[in-house]
Amino acid sequence: MNTAYGIFSQLMFSHLSTGDILRAEVARGSDLGKKAKGFMEKGQLVPDEVVIDLVGSAMQAPECEKGFILDGFPRNFSQAEKLNTMLEEKKAKLDKVVYFKAPDEVLEERVTGRRVHPKSGRTYHMKFLPPKVPNMDDITGEPLEHRKDDSVEVFRKRMEVFHNTNQPLLKFYSGQNKLASIDASKGIKEVWGSVQSMIQHRIFTIFRT
Numbered sequence: 001m002n003t004a005y006g007i008f009s010q011l012m013f014s015h016l017s018t019g020d021i022l023r024a025e026v027a028r029g030s031d032l033g034k035k036a037k038g039f040m041e042k043g044q045l046v047p048d049e050v051v052i053d054l055v056g057s058a059m060q061a062p063e064c065e066k067g068f069i070l071d072g073f074p075r076n077f078s079q080a081e082k083l084n085t086m087l088e089e090k091k092a093k094l095d096k097v098v099y100f101k102a103p104d105e106v107l108e109e110r111v112t113g114r115r116v117h118p119k120s121g122r123t124y125h126m127k128f129l130p131p132k133v134p135n136m137d138d139i140t141g142e143p144l145e146h147r148k149d150d151s152v153e154v155f156r157k158r159m160e161v162f163h164n165t166n167q168p169l170l171k172f173y174s175g176q177n178k179l180a181s182i183d184a185s186k187g188i189k190e191v192w193g194s195v196q197s198m199i200q201h202r203i204f205t206i207f208r209t
Contacts, residue, residue, distance in 0.1 A: 043157030
């Protein structure tokens with residue numbers, strides 16, 4: 001289970017995943033999708049202006065009025081500054097930043113073993129959540145896809161970029177007392193329990209003040 005999606009389904013927050021949004025644009029063949037595709041397949045960060053425009057547009061949706069979870073954004077200090085501006089314009093505020101921390105080798109196994117049913121978005125894992133028939137969707141029997149951006153080479157390039165950009169971002173949010181780190185190397189139930197505890201504490205604090 002994708003952790004951010006689990007939070008959304010449990011608490012009814014809108015889930016804005018930059019990865020999902022970008023892949024949808026690529027599938028549509030839009031100009032933005034064509035521009036982003038080359039960067040994604042090489043494991044490079046999509047240019048800030050493209051990501052910011054997509055996220056800014058998604059945040060305006062009516063279903064975001066009651067709150068939303070940003071999954072994969074911001075990824076660098078420049079995006080974080082722009083997010084502050086967008087939230088101010090929306091008269092909203094950022095409550096918490098959750099950093100899911102795990103060793104690269106753990107993340108590599110999780111990412112590279114992922115398989116997706118392109119039409120529905122159903123996600124499997126060859127080790128942790130395998131389909132009933134290898135490489136076939138459980139519902140339709142159609143072939144599963146191993147996305148190019150889930151390959152070992154692309155993953156390692158993405159992590160190199162990530163490690164070069166995340167420290168200023170973590171320092172930025174830590175200085176605002178908004179950063180919460182969760183050990184994501186544990187099992188799904190343990191990680192989800194940590195997330196639930198953090199969110200429930202935050203909601204309790206909001207309603208007390």
